[in-house]
Amino acid sequence: MKRLLRCGAAAIVCWMSSADTAAAIELEKLLMPGPVIEGHARTESECGACHSRLGDRTQKSLCLECHEEVAADLADSRGFHGRAPGLADTPCRTCHTEHRGREADVADFDPASFDHDLTDLPLRGAHGRTACAACHEPENKPRDAPAxxxxxxxxxxxxxxxxxxxxxxxxxxxxxxxxxxxxxxxxxxxxxxxxxxxxxxxxxxxxFESTASDCNSCHRVDDIHRGRFGADCGDCHTPQDWLEVRFDHERETEFALEDAHAPLECERCHPDGLDVTLATECVACHEADDVHRGRNGTDCEQCHRETRWADESFDHGQMTDFPLLGAHSDVKCERCHTGPRIEQEPTRPCAACHESDDVHAGQLGEDCGACHDESAWTGKIFFEHDVTAFPLLGLHAVVSCEQCHATARFSDTPSSCWDCHADTDTHLRRLGTECAECHNPNGWDRWRFDHAERTEYPLTEAHAELECEACHRLPVDGPVSATSECASCHARDDRHAGAFGRDCERCHSATFWDAIDLRELH
Structure with missing residues (x-):
């Protein structure tokens, strides 16, 4: 049977090897393993268009007759087919399998394992992280992506x-x-x-072409001079630092820029451009800054220096008979020199300047130096309070003047404790207004009242723990006075409703009110 099949197959092959006939074509269709892809469909009925009876090499030439671009890549060693090693001698069907249907992928392409270095565009840098679809469109062949x-x-x-x-x-x-x-x-x-x-x-x-190369073309918008100094920026500026100018002011103008003048912007002195010649006297620029309003003349250098305009160098002690000491050293000239310097000689008594500052309204006279000194008008005073009728003892010595002297009229200040401490009386006047009976100046909370010695009523047992206000309930002006009989405090505690009289101590004691002793009654 096998011999019969082999003979039959040989006969078919011999028949197919003869001249093309309609019967041979039909027989080829019967032997075709499956439909070809859509791109080959037009030659599906012509097996000889792709298949050669003379072997793989001849068949590959048939592929390249249609796929001319692949043939060109192989010939020029470009693209994947021209660069991949061994493809020139490899049959096409090794990689491309046909007869698997119209929609089959004859390339069996695996993007994950594909070596892009074998193409005309090896993936380097950012390209290596780019998705395939960014360059390869689905409707086009991969080789059609431009490089x-x-x-x-x-x-x-x-x-x-x-x-x-x-x-x-x-x-x-x-x-x-x-x-x-x-x-x-x-x-x-x-x-x-x-x-x-x-x-x-x-x-x-x-x-990028025909870009102007002169400074002004780019830096016109940065020109803080607003064109007043011309367009040749390189005369002063350099590419190293736009803000660092190299104009030699001393050499070019004979006016050296020193100290505070050095960092000034050109426009501060040259508001109308560089071509205008300026005077070199201080007042030419600083007239508007003259806080003296001309009262001290125009020779600014007598007091001011280029290091800092506000740093005056006038030696008041040497050039006048009134050295500026303490707080006077920081006072502006105009505070004392209210008129032109050459026409005014200020008077020297304190009251001449400080009359308007006198919070005492003249009550203490004009000898301000008796209490105040130049170090600080309001901070340091050296008035000796002990020579008054109220020496400052204890904590009174560290209290600020304003605590007791609500106004600057010091002679009208009262001297009793109650006058100052009424608003801090936690007893609400129930212990009177003679604070010194208990308190002393060394500490308001350091009281020293001895009840047994001062009242002939010693506080014993339960009475010793009582607050003063437990017995002294009503406000009192002056010294405190209170009766010592039990009923004066305990009448409201009397559950006998007065039936046993007011002599409570016959039964009760100061130890414990509820403990009674009836032995004396029997």
Whole structure:
């Protein structure tokens, strides 16, 4: 039986090897293992268009007759087919399997294992992290994806085509925004701060060609001089630091800029431009700053220096008979010199200047120095309170004057404790107004009242723990007086309703009110 099958197959092959006939074509269809892909469908009825009876090498040539672009890649060693090792001698059917249906993928392509280095565009830098679909569209063959920058990055071109399509001249795959353009090859090498400047600061609108190279073209908007000093910025400024000028003022003008003059902006003295010649006297610039309003003349250098305008060097002690000591040393000249200096000689008594500051309203006379000194008008006084009728003892010595002297009329101040301490009386006047009976100046909470000695009524047993107000309930003016009989305090505690009289101690004692002793009654 097997011999019969082999003979039959041989007969079929011999028949197919003869001249093409309609019968041979029909027989080929019967032997076809399955439909071809959509792209090969037009040759499906012509097996000889793809299959050769002479072996794999001849069959591969049939593939390349249709796939001319692959043939060109193989011939020029480009693209995947031209670069992958061994593909020139490998039959196409080794990788591409047909007759698996119209929608079959004859390439069996695995993106995860595909080596992109075998293509015309090895993936480097940011390209290595890019998804396949970003460059390969589903409706196109993978080999149709372009390998030039412009094809993908045309929409990203901030230069709008002005620099051509060779993006790789400046950009790299590592970072699109990091360029490697050598500006020194142009007619404008980048120096100093220009090296760190973004391209778009000078090349606006993506226009890189025909960019002006003079300073004023870019820095006109930064010109704080507003054109008053012309357009040749390089006379004073350098690319290293725009704010650091190199104009030699002393050499060019014979007026050296020293100390406080050195950091000044040019416009402070040259508001009308550099071509206007300025006077070199202080008053030419500082007349508007003259807080003396001309009263001290125009020779500013007598007192002021270039180090700092506010630092005067006038020696008041040497040049006048009134040295400025203490707080006087910080007083502005005009506080005492209210008129022109050459026409006024201020008087020297304190009251001449401080009459308006006299909170005592003249009550203590004009000899301010008796209490005040120059170190501080309001802070330090050296009045001797012990020579008054009220020496300051204990804590009174550290109390500020205003605590007792509500006004500056010191002679009207009362001297009794109650006058100052009435608002702090926690006893609410129930212990009278003679505070000194208990308290002393060393501490308000340090009281020393001896009840047994001062009242002939010693506080014993339960009475010893009582607050003063338990017995002294009503406000009193002056000294305190109270009866010592039990009923004066305990009448409201008398549960006998007066039936046993007012002599409570016949039964009760100071030890414990509820404990009674009836032995004396029996």
């Amino acid at each position: 030039d920058c412009w094809a993908c990055h045309e929409d990203d071109d901030t230069h709008r085509g002005s620099l051509g399509e060779a993006c790789g001249d400046c950009h790299s795959e590592v970072s699109w925004d990091e360029t490697r353009f050598d500006h020194s090859e142009t007619e404008f090498p980048l120096e100093g701060e220009h090296v760190r400047a973004d391209c778009v600061l000078c090349h606006t609108g993506g226009q």
